[in-house]
Amino acid sequence: MCRLFCVTSDEPQSPMLALGALDVMREGHDGSGVGLFLTDLTGPFAELKDKPILSGIFTKDGLRRLNDFMNALGFWPLYRVVITTDKEPPPGTPKRDFYLIQVYEYPDGWENLDQEEKEFRLMMTRLQLRWMGEEKEDIIVFSFWPDVIMIKEVGDPLLVGEYLRLDRKELQARVIMAQGRQNTNYAINLYACHPFFIQGIATMTNGENTAFVPIREFLLSRGFPGYTGYQSDSEVFTHILHYALKKLGLKLEYYKHLITPLTDEEIKRHPNRELLRRLKLACRPLTIDGPNCVIGCLPDKTVFMVQDRKKLRPGVVGGRPGFYVLCSEMCGLDFAAPDRDKSQDFQPMHLDTVIVYPDRREVRRCSQMEPLPPLH
Amino acid sequence: MLPDGTLTPSSLGLKDLRWLIYWDKDKCALCGRCTAVCPVKAIELGVHRQRVVFSPLLDAPAKEAPSGLYRVYYGIRQRTEPAHACTGCGMCAQVCPNGAILPYRNDEEDKLRFHFNQGGQPRRRGGRRNDPAPGTLDRIKFVRISMLTDPALDALRHEFELRTLLGRILPPEEELRLYREEGWTPPVREIYPLMIGGMSLGALSPTMWEGLMMGVAYLNEELGLPVRISTGEGGCPPRLLRSRFIKYIILQIASGYFGWDEIVRAIPEMKEDPCAIEIKYGQGAKPGDGGLLLWHKVNELIAAIRGVPPRVSLPSPPTHQTLYSIEESVAKMIQSLAMAWGFRVPVYPKISGTSTALAVLNNLTRNPYAAALCIDGEDGATGAAYEVSLNHMGHPIASNIRDCYLNLVKLGKQNEIPLIAAGGIGKHGNLAANAAALFMLGASAVQIGRYILQAAAGCLGSESDRCNVCNVGICPKGITSQDPRLYRRLDPDRVAERVVDVFLSFDMELKKIVAALGRSTSLPIGMSDALGIDDYHAAERLQIKYVI
Structure with missing residues (x-):
């Protein structure tokens, strides 16, 4: 079972904090992959906050093809961090040519696009690069989005972090998500490595999603090109969240109602019973059957955790105002926030969604039985 | 069929039927429940004539020549006309107080199947497709x-x-x-x-x-x-x-x-x-x-x-x-x-x-x-x-x-x-x-x-x-x-x-x-x-x- 760690902090944090936490939780991952999602960035990336950042792994040929492709689209590089190393990689980690984090200026004319169209084009650019890379195995892209950096690699999380020198200052961020992967059903593939990302939304999960195939079929048949991939059964959690927020215009509080709807008896007692009844019918193929703990981040830097209906996976949230950790195991939380008030730790149960808004003042717990915010 | 009977194209013998009736004379109580319950009247009262060879003992007082005697016993008879062919329902066995009767399936493919269409009417029935193999x-x-x-x-x-x-x-x-x-x-x-x-x-x-x-x-x-x-x-x-x-x-x-x-x-x-x-x-x-x-x-x-x-x-x-x-x-x-x-x-x-x-x-x-x-x-x-x-x-x-x-x-x-x-x-x-x-x-x-x-x-x-x-x-x-x-x-x-x-x-x-x-x-x-x-x-x- 994978290990999950997420920190949201007023003070920028190094990705090594997250990798250190994964290391203390190491019983639960086997080094088959580590994934990092960084947002609310600092330093030079913060100065270019509105410009899209491409994160990926490239061979020499891949980098050349990337430059040609981006030039042809009119993207202009503004700033980059290239991670190359002559050191021997840790056991299990392949030798790569370049890990690239590159900020681009938008092509001419994009400033007049409406937000939705701009976001769509950014996603399509990422997907085109992914398809190009899959063809020749020279490009792997994780994200192409403003204020988002993603790094994924096979290997022990802490050793990979040290190998890639992820303690560098420019990679510090206020929101960090990290996952140490326990490979289960699927081949080791970086596209199967959490967190998953689409249009500013990222989630990571532990556990197995037993309803994966019908959910995948439902998402694939929405006609939205971003709903693709699915090398991991957990990628559907990200896409369901995207579907809820961007396609249905729902708020985060509704997410759990889509993936783990209340029972009919509970719905009858709910203040929003009619809406929930109808959502349950219409979104029936999105019901996950767990067991899963999902941790995610929204485009506005809100972070959250939800549990599946069976609550068969652990998950804990703790910290203090200005610094909160959402973690799959208690020992990871202890590592990252040893001096917190432990009496305030919260382990969400089968009805709970835990939300930390970008102001990081408190942990909001909302139960599925509570009234929902009005629809837009 | 008796020796002087007539064979018609649809005259069938027991061997030609799909379901046959096993009947045990020794157990039968002659109660008649089986014939009453049979939905297709496949069985009827049978009056059976049987020849028994009589051979007197050598030291019997009166000298008699050995001879053939006839006796009658009662039981059931299975009918062979297509309209009354046993359907194997087994109700006879269900009502029999002595367990004297049971239908069983013929070990050979029946000939009855060629004769269901009497009067030019194709067979009609209830039930499912006749295919007992697992699907x-x-x-x-x-x-x-x-x-x-x-x-x-x-x-x-x-x-x-x-x-x-x-x-x-x-x-x-x-x-x-x-x-x-x-x-x-x-x-x-x-x-x-x-x-x-x-x-x-x-x-x-x-x-x-x-x-x-x-x-x-x-x-x-x-x-x-x-x-x-x-x-x-x-x-x-x-x-x-x-x-x-x-x-x-x-x-x-x-x-x-x-x-x-x-x-x-x-x-x-x-x-x-x-x-x-x-x-x-x-x-x-x-x-x-x-x-x-x-x-x-x-x-x-x-x-x-x-x-x-x-x-x-x-x-x-x-x-x-x-x-x-x-x-x-x-x-x-x-x-x-x-x-x-x-x-x-x-x-x-x-x-x-x-x-x-x-x-x-x-x-x-x-x-x-x-x-x-x-x-x-x-x-x-x-x-x-x-x-x-x-x-x-x-x-x-x-x-x-x-x-x-x-x-x-x-x-x-x-x-x-x-x-x-x-x-x-x-x-x-x-x-x-x-x-x-x-x-x-x-x-x-x-x-x-x-x-x-x-x-x-x-x-x-x-x-x-x-x-x-x-x-x-x-x-x-x-x-x-x-x-x-x-x-x-x-x-x-x-x-x-x-x-x-x-x-x-x-x-x-x-x-x-x-x-x-x-x-x-x-x-x-x-x-x-x-x-x-x-x-x-x-x-x-x-x-x-x-x-x-």
Whole structure:
């Protein structure tokens, strides 16, 4: 079972904090992959906050093809961090040519696009690069989005972090998500490595999603090109969240109602019973059957955790105002926030969604039985 | 045949029959119950003359020559005329106090099959396709077991939500838009995924029908299991139409429109809406043919409910009289029936399994009032059909449902039009396994007919052509008879109890399957990754795993 760690902090944090936490939780991952999602960035990336950042792994040929492709689209590089190393990689980690984090200026004319169209084009650019890379195995892209950096690699999380020198200052961020992967059903593939990302939304999960195939079929048949991939059964959690927020215009509080709807008896007692009844019918193929703990981040830097209906996976949230950790195991939380008030730790149960808004003042717990915010 | 008798082309010997009677003279009490109960008069009183050789003892006082004596003994004789050929029902064995009689199947292929068509009338019978081999559904295994990477669940103690939806479900975007705008949305029923399919009052006896209805009412009212039952094409008794129990009932309209005068008249007086309306366009047991109720079963009660004169055969046309095209007439019929109940009742068509099912489905996806599609596969049973239709016509349900589901997936409408699978589910007793396999292939619900007759009323019919005399109203169990002497054998209360037994045990078995797959919060519709079969081509065809 994978290990999950997420920190949201007023003070920028190094990705090594997250990798250190994964290391203390190491019983639960086997080094088959580590994934990092960084947002609310600092330093030079913060100065270019509105410009899209491409994160990926490239061979020499891949980098050349990337430059040609981006030039042809009119993207202009503004700033980059290239991670190359002559050191021997840790056991299990392949030798790569370049890990690239590159900020681009938008092509001419994009400033007049409406937000939705701009976001769509950014996603399509990422997907085109992914398809190009899959063809020749020279490009792997994780994200192409403003204020988002993603790094994924096979290997022990802490050793990979040290190998890639992820303690560098420019990679510090206020929101960090990290996952140490326990490979289960699927081949080791970086596209199967959490967190998953689409249009500013990222989630990571532990556990197995037993309803994966019908959910995948439902998402694939929405006609939205971003709903693709699915090398991991957990990628559907990200896409369901995207579907809820961007396609249905729902708020985060509704997410759990889509993936783990209340029972009919509970719905009858709910203040929003009619809406929930109808959502349950219409979104029936999105019901996950767990067991899963999902941790995610929204485009506005809100972070959250939800549990599946069976609550068969652990998950804990703790910290203090200005610094909160959402973690799959208690020992990871202890590592990252040893001096917190432990009496305030919260382990969400089968009805709970835990939300930390970008102001990081408190942990909001909302139960599925509570009234929902009005629809837009 | 006696030496001076005449051999006709249809003169058969015992060796030519399908079912033979074993009778033990030493055990027989000569009570006559077997001959009385036999539905086809296959056995009759036999007066047997037997020669016994008499040989006097050598030292007997009076010298007598050895001689042949004749004595008479009584017992039974099996008749060999095709009209009285034993059907193997075994009622004789059931009533025999001494266990002196038993039918058994001939070890050779019978010659009777060439002589059923006396008078130029092809054989008609009830039951299913005569093929006792295990079907595809029985060979499907559930191979994705939750083992360590995710925990299997506890079927006895875990919370399960194994309901399904019947009705047109809108895409989420559309549903939310109509919620905001307070617009009309199609009616959707949340029901139990095992339904009792259409078997009319007429095809079934009054006691059988009553037992089924009572069982369904009990399941709903006392056990909270929202089981639904279709009336079949035979109308519905007026009191039931006007009762609150009508909400558990799916009213079927078929090409004979039997009983619909009464139903339409009852609409203004209905306390509740029926669960749904099923428009029968086809039936798996006799694809491309209409319903058939032979005159034997059309007594005064049945005639009154159907609105026809008594003692006439009622062959429904193969298609609805108004049917001109699917685009027009079917849409109109669906819409008219929806309108009759103020668009508050789901209306869906039922067709027989066919390679053209996809064309029907594609059309329904464009009809916003079509609430579901029920497909009845080739193994479906009937009360009466031509044997050629039963044995040779139709499409297996597994690939039909799978193709339709995958087509809906392609269109993105897999949640919008529920597919209901029927036809031979539980044919070999594996009801929950067959049903679960169909859910995972893409069905939202399954319908049973013959199974519930077998399990709840002791129907004796089999796919080895046992009994299967439902068509002529001589059902020895009283299940499909309109003769009070026969249907009084069936106690409706006991039938209702067995209906409840069947659903409760099905529910537990279904949980035992889905729990091991790690599923509990929704019916695993389309969870094809859980399925495997030991036939490569079947696996390819159904897009499931090939396992050996």
